[in-house]
Amino acid sequence: MSIRVAVLGAAGRMGSTTVAAVHAASDLELVAELEADGDVAGLAGVADVAIDFTVPQATEANVHALLDAGVHAVVGTTGWDAAALDRVRAHASTRPDVGVLIAPNFALSAVLAMRFAAVAARYFASAEVVEMHHPRKLDAPSGTAVHTAQGIAAARTGAGLGTMADATSTALPGARGADVDGVNVHSLRLEGLVAHEQIFLSNPGELLTIRTDSFDRASFMPGVLLAVREVVAHPGLSVGLETFLGL
Numbered sequence: 001m002s003i004r005v006a007v008l009g010a011a012g013r014m015g016s017t018t019v020a021a022v023h024a025a026s027d028l029e030l031v032a033e034l035e036a037d038g039d040v041a042g043l044a045g046v047a048d049v050a051i052d053f054t055v056p057q058a059t060e061a062n063v064h065a066l067l068d069a070g071v072h073a074v075v076g077t078t079g080w081d082a083a084a085l086d087r088v089r090a091h092a093s094t095r096p097d098v099g100v101l102i103a104p105n106f107a108l109s110a111v112l113a114m115r116f117a118a119v120a121a122r123y124f125a126s127a128e129v130v131e132m133h134h135p136r137k138l139d140a141p142s143g144t145a146v147h148t149a150q151g152i153a154a155a156r157t158g159a160g161l162g163t164m165a166d167a168t169s170t171a172l173p174g175a176r177g178a179d180v181d182g183v184n185v186h187s188l189r190l191e192g193l194v195a196h197e198q199i200f201l202s203n204p205g206e207l208l209t210i211r212t213d214s215f216d217r218a219s220f221m222p223g224v225l226l227a228v229r230e231v232v233a234h235p236g237l238s239v240g241l242e243t244f245l246g247l
């Protein structure tokens with residue numbers, strides 16, 4: 001039996017790519033394409049899984065509505081903070097029959113880059129993240145860069161590493177990027193780009209650079225489809241596609 005799938009934000013860059021990918025998957029059935037005025041509650045009993053590629057301002061409300069409707073959620077929309085994740089986690093705990101995956105990046109190269117950075121972080125004195133995107137992106141830093149920096153910070157804390165050396169005492173606002181758990185993150189917005197990230201890890205005399213590039217939104221689709229097939233077996237809130245990949 002096929003999985004009935006709804007796409008929220010269906011006319012957007014990611015939504016339209018996702019609609020095509022769901023159409024092309026023989027085990028999935030596209031049952032709804034919703035835009036800003038769409039009836040999320042009305043998906044109850046209609047869709048098994050909803051995929052959300054909307055906007056940071058809308059995605060949390062969509063997830064709560066999906067939980068109420070008993071529809072599993074695969075969320076790629078970014079802009080989530082810890083408080084919003086906590087609210088979804090609490091709501092999901094009241095619906096043990098529903099799974100919610102919130103993943104900042106579905107591209108395998110990006111998921112692996114984040115994992116490699118977290119593994120490497122304990123061995124390096126300094127770490128900074130540079131993300132590069134198309135100029136129509138609404139949020140900065142990217143969700144991927146935030147997740148990357150959080151993984152680096154957690155690894156550093158676990159290894160007993162302290163604050164990174166940085167003697168900067170005079171700077172224009174923003175010159176050193178955003179501080180995500182003590183890791184500096186820099187955001188570039190450049191016409192012609194899709195989604196790219198470089199993670200720099202250094203010691204005296206050496207530099208490790210980890211780079212991931214999405215040149216086309218097709219790069220996200222295998223991860224999105226994997227998530228749709230897996231989320232039904234993962235009740236509660238999962239954060240990051242790596243949780244479904246055993247990484």
Ligand SMILES: NC(=O)C1=CN([C@@H]2O[C@H](COP(=O)(O)OP(=O)(O)OC[C@H]3O[C@@H](n4cnc5c(N)ncnc54)[C@H](OP(=O)(O)O)[C@@H]3O)[C@@H](O)[C@H]2O)C=CC1
Binds near residue numbers: 056220
């Ligand atoms: N996790 C991942 O792998 C990836 C995540 N992303 C993230 O996905 C999100 C979408 O990106 P992208 O497709 O480029 O953005 P777009 O702006 O192209 O698409 C967003 C779509 O959502 C619609 N929309 C706005 N509000 C709602 C709502 N309340 N309910 C349903 N639809 C709504 C918009 O309609 P309208 O234009 O009429 O407002 C638009 O069609 C971003 O947060 C981005 O960072 C992007 C790529 C990969």
Ligand SMILES: O=C(O)C1=N[C@H](C(=O)O)C[C@H](O)C1
Binds near residue numbers: 194
């Ligand atoms: O807006 C985008 O385009 C992307 N958003 C996600 C993010 O914020 O990390 C994933 C990818 O980088 C593309």
